[in-house]
Amino acid sequence: xxxxxxxxxxxxxxxxxxxxxxxxxxxxxxxxxxxxxxxxxxxxxxxxxxxxxxxxxxxxxxxxxxxxxxxxxxxxxxxxxxxxxxxxxxxxxxxxxxxxxxxxxxxxxxxxxxxxxxxxxxxxxxxxxxxxxxxxxxxxxxxxxxxxxxxxxxxxxxxxxxxxxxxxxxxxxxxxxxxxxxxxxxxxxxxxxxxxxxxxxxxxxxxxxxxxxxxxxxxxxxxxxxxxxxxxxxxxxxxxxxxxxxxxxxxxxxxxxxxxxxxxxxxxxxxx
Amino acid sequence: xxxxxxxxxxxxxxxxxxxxxxxxxxxxxxxxxxxxxxxxxxxxxxxxxxxxxxxxxxxxxxxxxxxxxxxxxxxxxxxxxxxxxxxxxxxxxxxxxxxxxxxxxxxxxxxxxxxxxxxxxxxxxxxxxxxxxxxxxxxxxxxxxxxxxxxxxxxxxxxxxxxxxxxxxxxxxxxxxxxxxxxxxxxxxxxxxxxxxxxxxxxxxxxxxxxxxxxxxxxxxxxxxxxxxxxxxx
Numbered sequence: 001x002x003x004x005x006x007x008x009x010x011x012x013x014x015x016x017x018x019x020x021x022x023x024x025x026x027x028x029x030x031x032x033x034x035x036x037x038x039x040x041x042x043x044x045x046x047x048x049x050x051x052x053x054x055x056x057x058x059x060x061x062x063x064x065x066x067x068x069x070x071x072x073x074x075x076x077x078x079x080x081x082x083x084x085x086x087x088x089x090x091x092x093x094x095x096x097x098x099x100x101x102x103x104x105x106x107x108x109x110x111x112x113x114x115x116x117x118x119x120x121x122x123x124x125x126x127x128x129x130x131x132x133x134x135x136x137x138x139x140x141x142x143x144x145x146x147x148x149x150x151x152x153x154x155x156x157x158x159x160x161x162x163x164x165x166x167x168x169x170x171x172x173x174x175x176x177x178x179x180x181x182x183x184x185x186x187x188x189x190x191x192x193x194x195x196x197x198x199x200x201x202x203x204x205x206x207x208x209x210x211x212x213x214x215x216x217x218x219x220x221x222x223x224x225x226x227x228x229x230x231x232x233x234x235x236x237x238x239x240x241x242x243x244x245x246x247x248x249x250x251x252x253x254x255x256x257x258x259x260x261x262x263x264x265x266x267x268x269x270x271x272x
Numbered sequence: 273x274x275x276x277x278x279x280x281x282x283x284x285x286x287x288x289x290x291x292x293x294x295x296x297x298x299x300x301x302x303x304x305x306x307x308x309x310x311x312x313x314x315x316x317x318x319x320x321x322x323x324x325x326x327x328x329x330x331x332x333x334x335x336x337x338x339x340x341x342x343x344x345x346x347x348x349x350x351x352x353x354x355x356x357x358x359x360x361x362x363x364x365x366x367x368x369x370x371x372x373x374x375x376x377x378x379x380x381x382x383x384x385x386x387x388x389x390x391x392x393x394x395x396x397x398x399x400x401x402x403x404x405x406x407x408x409x410x411x412x413x414x415x416x417x418x419x420x421x422x423x424x425x426x427x428x429x430x431x432x433x434x435x436x437x438x439x440x441x442x443x444x445x446x447x448x449x450x451x452x453x454x455x456x457x458x459x460x461x462x463x464x465x466x467x468x469x470x471x472x473x474x475x476x477x478x479x480x481x482x483x484x485x486x487x488x489x490x491x492x493x494x495x496x497x498x499x500x501x502x503x504x505x506x
Contacts, residue, residue, distance in 0.1 A: 019381055027376040031360075034373055038364040110356035111377050112337045265339040268332065271290050 028117050032124040039125075050129045051136060058084050061201045073203055075232075078144050082231050083200040083224050085137055089130035090166050090220065091191055097122045097170035098187055101260070101267055102178045108268040115267055116260045119174040123167055141231060149234035158226045161242050164249035165219050171256025175263065178270050199224055219245040278350050278429055278460050279311040279334055284343035285484070286329050303329040304340070305484035311429065316461040318475035318492055320468070320499055326484040327464045331431045334462055350460075352429035353379055358418035363407035367398055370406055371421055378425040388424050396420035397443070412443070419447050423454075430454070430461045468496045 040046035100122040198220035226237035286304040375385040396416040478495040480488040
């Protein structure tokens, strides 16, 4: 039997790495399912909320900007919705992810498991909800005068870039909040600022030539513009910034996973 | 005895830190200071000591949940699992779904859970309710299911903290009986208990932990006598 010291190098993985991998994979999938089911059972209409919530928030912005301020652009409701649905994917996942490890303290003290699985569960659950709503959005668009076009072939690229962005930010946030729970309150406001700077309810070209280049440094601006290019204007998005977002986010993912792994045995010791 | 070591601890120390930002100092608390011990194949080792002596921390070290801040732990590729009741239970899921979730967490593979499902359900005496959400269960029913899963997990090294939780009187009797049977068999077990009686009757060896260090070690009767004399003298 190999003599492996637990206090240095790999964790004690009993026979069969493949079996463990299989178990962890099923655990993430099953825990995601459990989370989604629990969430939909907590409310009366259940997962109808997944669709109702973005529609309601779209209605709120529509009333404020189109009806009251009269600042809406052409076909403002569709413009808003195409921005809000991907934005909410990012926002809910990050917020949810901030408690992914922090909130599982009692579980962590009873069994060992790689903590990244908890983060992935949060990401998967919110991503699943997004996919459902996004699919409905795609089905509804033709009815509003935006039929599918060749540009839709870019959607997998945009979705992948945003998924990497969300995963990168969420793994980092989830890895750090257990050390500093106050971060969640700061985060809430940072995400709100991010929302206002991302052109969810306005088109970035309204800010003027002087400021626009700065807004383009915001990865969410890049992503949302890409969605609108493809879905509303039937044209290919600017690919260079999109790939830059994807690449930078991939680095963040690797970093977030490394940090989580580094503290795998520290999280259960934290007293928050 | 010259038996095979399943786990070895050498001068192990574990420190809990509470970092306080923008506040003076950081309080450190060494739950374990210096513990050297071996868990041997097939033995039932009793761990006694007062509240806060470091017993639960020691079990977490043995389970591989945390790692020491100093000293060394040697595992030899065995799976050590804390007997965790109702771990990961989700109220909205059915009993059967919770068996899968909890079983995966406790280290069982999907195939093992499928194979053991009937036995887990039968042992918990919940045949008629297993597909109902567990939020409809009484706390006793939940405890029965929790124990049944944990008991079927059957790791190489079983780590047990305190008594066996709740449940109706008949089930406590049944669960205690099977646990005792398992401890008396060739299972490698570490048992934390406040009850000198169960350590005396179940354990081959005992370790007394006080303030994060090993105060005494050896025959349960001898260690317990020392411990009880010390408690009374205080």
